[in-house]
Amino acid sequence: xxxxxxxxxxxxxxxxxxxxxxxxxxxxxxxxxxxxxxxxxxxxxxxxxxxxxxxxxxxxxxxxxxxxxxxxxxxxxxxxxxxxxxxxxxxxxxxxxxxxxxxxxxxxxxx
Amino acid sequence: xxxxxxxxxxxxxxxxxxxxxxxxxxxxxxxxxxxxxxxxxxxxxxxxxxxxxxxxxxxxxxxxxxxxxxxxxxxxxxxxxxxxxxxxxxxxxxxxxxxxxxxxxxxxxxxxxxxxx
Numbered sequence: 001x002x003x004x005x006x007x008x009x010x011x012x013x014x015x016x017x018x019x020x021x022x023x024x025x026x027x028x029x030x031x032x033x034x035x036x037x038x039x040x041x042x043x044x045x046x047x048x049x050x051x052x053x054x055x056x057x058x059x060x061x062x063x064x065x066x067x068x069x070x071x072x073x074x075x076x077x078x079x080x081x082x083x084x085x086x087x088x089x090x091x092x093x094x095x096x097x098x099x100x101x102x103x104x105x106x107x108x109x110x111x
Numbered sequence: 112x113x114x115x116x117x118x119x120x121x122x123x124x125x126x127x128x129x130x131x132x133x134x135x136x137x138x139x140x141x142x143x144x145x146x147x148x149x150x151x152x153x154x155x156x157x158x159x160x161x162x163x164x165x166x167x168x169x170x171x172x173x174x175x176x177x178x179x180x181x182x183x184x185x186x187x188x189x190x191x192x193x194x195x196x197x198x199x200x201x202x203x204x205x206x207x208x209x210x211x212x213x214x215x216x217x218x219x220x221x222x223x224x225x226x227x228x
Contacts, residue, residue: 034216036219041202041222043204043219043221044204046217098157099157101154103153
C-alpha cells in the first residue's frame with residue numbers, strides 16, 4: 001500500500017460546479033497536509049496548508065483533514081476554467097521537511 | 112509568496128553529456144533545498160535533500176555520482192546530471208524551504224524539462 005493514495009482522474013466538471021478532491025494516507029505520523037496546484041509543465045504552487053485535523057477556508061477553496069479516517073479533502077466552489085490543473089496532495093510528519101506526494105488529480109473545468 | 116526560479120527551463124542534450132540545472136530562491140534564504148523528478152502523469156519523486164554548506168542526502172535508488180548536487184549558498188543550489196542518458200529525460204523541479212516559514216512549507220521552482228537524445 002502506498003503511503004498516499006490519490007485518484008488521478010481525469011475529472012471533468014462544468015463551470016460553476018463544486019469540485020471535491022481527496023487523498024487517503026496510511027502513515028499516522030503525518031501532521032502537515034498541503035494541497036498544491038500544478039499547471040501543465042510548471043512547478044507546483046501551494047494552495048492550502050493545514051496542520052493536524054480540521055477545516056481551513058481560503059476564498060473558493062476549503063481544505064479538510066480527518067486524521068481519524070486518514071482522509072483529506074479539497075473543495076473548490078464556483079469552479080472556473082482557470083482552475084483546470086493537476087491538484088497534488090502532500091503530507092509530512094512532525095519535525096520532517098520531507099513531503100510525500102499523491103499522484104495528483106487532473107481537473108478540467110469546462111466553460 | 113516566496114519565489115524560486117530555475118534555469119534553464121528546457122534543455123535538450125546528447126546522450127553522454129552533462130547538464131547543469133540551477134535553482135535560486137529570489138526573495139528568501141533557503142536553508143534547505145529539495146530536488147524532485149516527475150515523469151509524465153506521475154507525482155513528484157524526491158531525489159535528494161540539501162542543506163546549505165552540507166553534502167546532499169539522496170533518496171534510495173538515486174545515484175549520487177550521477178546526480179551531483181551543490182548547495183553552496185542560501186540562495187543557490189545546482190543539480191548536475193552527469194553522463195545523461197535517454198532514461199534521464201524527465202521534468203526536474205527544485206523547492207526551497209527557509210526559516211521563518213510555516214514548518215514543512217516548500218516553494219517550488221517552475222521546473223526544468225530535460226530531454227536526452
